[in-house]
Amino acid sequence: MAKIGVGVVGCGGMGAALAHGLAGLESAQVVAAYDEAPEKAQELAAKHGGKACGSLDALVGDKEVGAVVVASPQFAHAAATVAAARAGKHVFCEKPMAVTLEDCDAMIAACRKSRVKLMIGQVCRYHAVHGKVREMVKSGEFGRPICMTVHRLGGQWGGAYAQPWRLQREGCGGTLLEINAHEIDFMRWVCGDVEAVYAAGGLYVDKRLDYPDLTLVTLHFASGAKGLLHAGQVSTIGGYGGRVDCERGALTFPAIWGADAGIHVCKAGEKASFIPASELKVEEPVRHELRDFMECIIAGTEPPVPGSEGRANVEVGVAAYQSIECGETVPLPL
DSSP: OOOEEEEEEOOSHHHHHHHHHHHTOSSEEEEEEEOSSHHHHHHHHHHHTOEEOSSHHHHHTOTTOOEEEEOSOGGGHHHHHHHHHHTTOEEEEESSSOSSHHHHHHHHHHHHHHTOOEEEEOGGGGSHHHHHHHHHHHTSTTOSEEEEEEEEEOOOOOGGGGSGGGGSHHHHOHHHHHTTHHHHHHHHHHHOOEEEEEEEEEOOSOTTOSSOSEEEEEEEETTSOEEEEEEESOOSSOEEEEEEEETTEEEEESOSSSTTOEEEEEETTSOOEEEEGGGOOOOOHHHHHHHHHHHHHHHTOOOSSBHHHHHHHHHHHHHHHHHHHHSSOEESOO
16 A cells, blocks of 8 residues: 655644554655754654654645644644645644634635645544443434533643643633543534533633633533533642433443543433443554544545534634623524
8 A cells, every 4th residue: 555645743742642643554654744843853753764844835845745744733733734735735633723713714725725635633532432422322322412511620731731822822722722622522523513602711720821721611502402511720639521411311421531431321211331441442542533534535535523523613612712701602603
């Protein structure tokens, strides 16, 4: 099988993880890397047998590059994606797709105009518990979903997360986009489109931020179901879990990752059971999403997480920020 040459834009932790995922595929080969810190690009390129490029234009203009993986800081996603699309390269862009809807629209338009693929890295769709919850709800065995709640909590930013651009909403999109694009996507993936958002929150602990470090987001789904996302960086005891209550049963997942991860399942009138996450065998998630990206290029099919899905997640996050500011429910579309 001929390998598709891939250029990696942004060679920090996420770029390195994506390059590692690509290295496990028969269909891809990292051939180029670019980062504003040249030493990072040189390190990643050397590890994977590619070349370090001195500019974004040099990378997207390289004839060996057929696809571009964008793992730069969130505020730079749009510029890299548009440049790659204009050069005729397919694009895999890390979540969040962008920090504004205007940037999302520019990315989608550029890729559509050049007839290249655009996939967004909502990798939680490939994790075991997320995928199994969605599979069971969509099976119809439990009836229509009525309510879904998810919490993802941690402490204030430290270490690499204390970089100046991560402390500004215009740089990272705030916690709701940088982190909770995953949870917004998960809830939409299970319950469908969102037609209105109400949110409450504020800045309580980490005064370096210019965005809320605590948010409670109510999602009104077009199906009639309701959702609640409890997210933030104010908790000394973190956690990641949730539940889905349906017409004829419920699923709870108090821990999505870790030793106690799994799903408690109970149909109406039956005894509850537990599915340990360790019994849910899935391909390594980052490699799997990149495999799907490469396969959609080869087959000429729609990416499993197209730009429209990434944009929808950003829209919910932006609406939540607007709701916090105005104190009212915000209808979608914006």
